[in-house]
Amino acid sequence: MVPEYEKIIVLIIVLLAxxxxWKMVKDFYITKFHSIFAHLIAIITASFMLLSSMFLFMPKNYQRGVTAEVELNFLSVATVIAMLAILYLFFKYMPDNKKK
Known part of the structure; x- marks a missing residue:
């Protein structure tokens, strides 16, 4: 795969995650706190997701200008999907399950 396409795909995955x-955390906390505080908590959490998912796609032996900036592999994509699934479980499914 062309390295530019790998960068675009990783960027889309990371930004979507x-x-x-941000959306799951904001929707969860908006019912408990003021909207500004819920938004700040969601921004901080989304920033950590951005950093952690970018670290997943960084090559192990990265050297600036020598190796590729990102490595698109199945394990990193699966890890991002697993992190999103766990967040969905904590912020969407469990609170709705307790209401019933």
Missing amino acids: SFLT
């Missing part, structure tokens, strides 16, 4: 994290 961060956005979904």
